Amino acid sequence: MLDIVYSLEMIGIVAFAISGMVVARSKNMDPVGVFTIGFMTALGGGTLRDLIMANHPVYWIKHEEQPILILAMAIVFSYWKRSERIRESWIVFPDAIGLGTFSILGAQLALDLGHSWFIASLLGVMTGTFGGALRDTLCNEVPFIFRKDQIYASIAFAGCWLYFLCQWALQSEALSLTIGLLFIIIVRMAAVRFDIRLQRDPT
Template identity: 85%
Template sequence: MFDIIYSLEMLGVIAFAISGMIAAKSKNMDPVGVFTIGFVTALGGGTLRDLMMDNHPLYWIKHQEQPILILGMAIVFSYWTHASRIKEARIVLPDAIGLGIFTILGAQLALDLGHSWFIASLLGVMTGTFGGALRDTLCNEVPFIFRKDQIYASISFAGCWLYFICQWALESETLALNIGLLFIVVVRLLAVRFDIRLQRDPHQDPQH
């Protein structure tokens, strides 16, 4: 189980780092900027989670391979000639993967430390969304989590509760984790594809 969790953590780091680096290149940032945005996107949510739960040392400090990996990715990404051609819209897929992985793993850690389902769900949402919020803020964009035309944090929150219920009902940690993770990724992508929102402007023309 540990190997699965660690593999998912590394995949989440890579996915969120890629989304941050795409955003940084779209703003014509230099290699330092690319690394910084990739770093805060990938590790910002976990850092907030650890600080909120007084979990020290911070996870990425214990696992230095994660920031080292992001540094290597940033160097490659900065000097890859085709990187600047990647459209900012391409952020959606890696961001959805990162959102799913870090939401569920954040909630799982909170449960392991004895917190209730409700508190664990809030910590899961923080873990999954905070890095992306930092990315967008530093890139002078309104974060996904605050955009009226985006359904984001609510998907993360619902995915946490699906994970909790599946874990209780199925009595399989691995299966519940995968169900919760896939739910978040798939629903997030469908929400973007079909413009699903929690609330629409009543004055908006339905033809547009």
């Protein structure tokens, strides 16, 4: 099970780092900027979660291969000419993967530390959304989580509760993780594709 969780973490880190680096390149940032935005996007949510829960040292400090991987990705993105052709609209899918992965894993860690379902779901949402919010804020964009035309945090919140219920009903950690993760990714992509919103402007 630990191998599955770690693999999901690495997938989430790569996905969120890509989304951050794509935006950074679109803003004509240098390699330092590309690394910084990629790092903040991939590890910002988990860092905030660990600080709030006094879970020290912060996770990525114990796993230095994660920031090293992001640094290597930043170098490739900065000097790979074709990366300049990647459109910002293409970050939706990797962002959805990162959102799902870190929301569920953040909620799982909070449960393991003895927190209630409600608190764990809030910490899961925080883990999944804060990195993207940092990315967009630093790149002078309105974060997905605050856009009226986007369903974002609510999907992560619902996915965390689906994970809790599946874990309670199915008694299978791996299956519950998979269901919660796929729910967030699929619903997020469907919301973008079909313009599903929590609120619309009056016509």
